[in-house]
Amino acid sequence: xxxxxxxxxxxxxxxxxxxxxxxxxxxxxxxxxxxxxxxxxxxxxxxxxxxxxxxxxxxxxxxxxxxxxxxxxxxxxxxxxxxxxxxxxxxxxxxxxxxxxxxxxxxxxxxxxxxxx
Amino acid sequence: xxxxxxxxxxxxxxxxxxxxxxxxxxxxxxxxxxxxxxxxxxxxxxxxxxxxxxxxxxxxxxxxxxxxxxxxxxxxxxxxxxxxxxxxxxxxxxxxxxxxxxxxxxxxxxxxx
Numbered sequence: 001x002x003x004x005x006x007x008x009x010x011x012x013x014x015x016x017x018x019x020x021x022x023x024x025x026x027x028x029x030x031x032x033x034x035x036x037x038x039x040x041x042x043x044x045x046x047x048x049x050x051x052x053x054x055x056x057x058x059x060x061x062x063x064x065x066x067x068x069x070x071x072x073x074x075x076x077x078x079x080x081x082x083x084x085x086x087x088x089x090x091x092x093x094x095x096x097x098x099x100x101x102x103x104x105x106x107x108x109x110x111x112x113x114x115x116x117x
Numbered sequence: 118x119x120x121x122x123x124x125x126x127x128x129x130x131x132x133x134x135x136x137x138x139x140x141x142x143x144x145x146x147x148x149x150x151x152x153x154x155x156x157x158x159x160x161x162x163x164x165x166x167x168x169x170x171x172x173x174x175x176x177x178x179x180x181x182x183x184x185x186x187x188x189x190x191x192x193x194x195x196x197x198x199x200x201x202x203x204x205x206x207x208x209x210x211x212x213x214x215x216x217x218x219x220x221x222x223x224x225x226x227x228x229x230x
Binding site: 004090107 | 121153158159160161162163220221222
């Protein structure tokens, strides 16, 4: 079974540009979560998509946005990049909302390392 | 507002000894807790979990203890091995339907020879 895949693995952008990060969940998983891990910080929740809808949003500015496609893959967009957006962006997937516990939480991808220069 | 806290950013333990990683939470609605392990350049991987109806869960060398009254959980690794060197995150889910995991800031464990 393929795990959660994220692309690209590394991304370098200049300040003010836009970045698009992609995530493919485990087959059968309908929920996708995005987290940011900045240097020295824990995993900060960004966005949660389930069944194509945004279910919850973390404390991030509106220039962080995303969507979930009918095949449950997801995209995270970061507009007007700032230097402090440099971080590891992790995507995770889980089964339906009611089964996340039985699935032992999330399965994470390896992340996209975004560097803003 | 950090609802899940790991106050020790790092921990160094000798191989063969016990590693104890601690986690505190403030939200009484959390009723399911998980520990994840993360190596550099990889995503976190699930390690062990515990429901709030239990106070202990064991899986091989890993044991998680939950003290609900103190809103505290700990992960014990016995015996510690060099391959255990990683960053450990505790995470929590609130009561009810599944929701987003809230993670702590992580503790970097180094197991020395």
